[in-house]
Amino acid sequence: MANKIRIGIAGYGNLGRGVEAAVTRSADMDLVGIFTRRPPADIKPASGVSVHALDTIERFRDEIDVLILCGGSKSDLPEQGPALAAQFSTVDSFDTHNKIPEYFAAVDQAAAAGGNIAIISVGWDPGLFSLNRLYGEAVLPEGQTYTFWGKGISQGHSDAIRRVPGVKAGVQYTIPTEAAIERVRGGELPELTTREKHRRECYVVLEEGADAAAVEQAIVSMPDYFADYDTTVNFISEDELRRDHAGMPHGGFVIRSGKTSAEHSQVIEYALRLDSNPGFTASVLVAYARAAYRLRQQGETGAKTVFDIAPGLLSPKSAAELRKELL
């Protein structure tokens, strides 16, 4: 085997821990270090790898082939993405869909100037779901693409619940509507309203003395977040929240339904059922780190997305092995 790919991790939350686990299990990769804005001594990584202050990362430019960015899309990545792509080849999971064009432009400029590759918006949505939207549309140009999310926890909606006066803690599950999925699977190309596609299920711990009815009303009528959905609110204890809702399952479906002639419907369905959203996203990031390394070896620079990456670059196997074993 050629030299191992030397990986750095920037940010050590759930996603960073998932990346650590995935890199540790990849025979063609070495984990160089974890970089954090917290005091490095506070972090005891599962792998035992060394931890450093993020603002000292410049010293590691010759020791890291690909830096995997594990910060959040809201405030971390818009700043870190371009700054770190100027110094390292990077992979990130930037997932604010409507800001992707401007994020791409900023990272592209920094990566190109630094002579690096930066693969942005990697994960499952954006990421594997995006790929399936693209493959579906390219293969069945006359048709319709449907994306359903869940069952899974939506961070944004859970945050919205917690801001309601009287709420001590809570989580929100996005649940795709089985009836809507069945209609799409049947090839009928339905027009689906927001309310028909997903419902929302909330598990809420009340502050002492809070008015349950008022809290429920505040949640179900909240514009943008809940008003357009069928929303159920369940009140539970703090113990129940910890015991039953600590996991981070997620998943969903991308379905492309189209016609290749007047009489022939064709349906493509891609589905994910994930016990751990960050664990899965981390695994996707690590596969694309392999591609980033190889593209850089081939002399490419600048920002890329999953659309630009030939699938074979993701596998540790050679092109000949892939043709023989997987084609």
Next chain:
Amino acid sequence: MANKIRIGIAGYGNLGRGVEAAVTRSADMDLVGIFTRRPPADIKPASGVSVHALDTIERFRDEIDVLILCGGSKSDLPEQGPALAAQFSTVDSFDTHNKIPEYFAAVDQAAAAGGNIAIISVGWDPGLFSLNRLYGEAVLPEGQTYTFWGKGISQGHSDAIRRVPGVKAGVQYTIPTEAAIERVRGGELPELTTREKHRRECYVVLEEGADAAAVEQAIVSMPDYFADYDTTVNFISEDELRRDHAGMPHGGFVIRSGKTSAEHSQVIEYALRLDSNPGFTASVLVAYARAAYRLRQQGETGAKTVFDIAPGLLSPKSAAELRKELL
């Protein structure tokens, strides 16, 4: 828009007709002609495009950007693939899995020598299913990949039935076993026998005076084709065969089930439900013809597979449009 991509079709069976329909509906493509070994005057294409003898195709070298090969894998493509890739950039659906390495080598040599691109083994299996086997394994390296086919007609098994003495006509459906799929979806990583994964359903028209019991026994005990499966044989009339079994539906599932930590199972499922197998395969070929054209424009030559093709090359949209609309 840039110049339209000029497409030729070599071979005009079910697949060739599907390609004709798909090209006609692609705004960025022009259909130049159909090339056949039959007398050209015998063919009246739906699109009205001109038909030529295949052995005159050399004269069209300056008029065709990508030639889509619609011959069979058994005897047509092993010969036509290399011969035509020497003269044209090509896309084909070579699907004899265990002969792919030698076919790739022969086509690669011819295409490279001719300064052409040749994308081989395009369709859904090999093709989109192969892609999902690769993406699944790359993202979840610790796990297992399961491919199920059907419900659909297997040409090879239908041919085998027809060779049984006493059989006048017949078709065979491969049917994936729901119970096996459910076990895989549940994340339990089962070891499945051949018999557990698929069953086989035959619809047979007997020759006059044939012994039904003997025919049934000959079918269900046939080694390689049926002996390892639960096979049911239904005797029907020629009219019923024509009325109920003239379609070419197919489909199947690629499921990757793996773990990203001791406690987290992750399941990726890709499913196709196709009213028309050749219509869908043709649509995939046409999308990859777009990629072949673009790669050739970029100066690339030689044989490629779906593993080598960046997804964005399949879409008529620009990279910026794809990032904005589909990522």
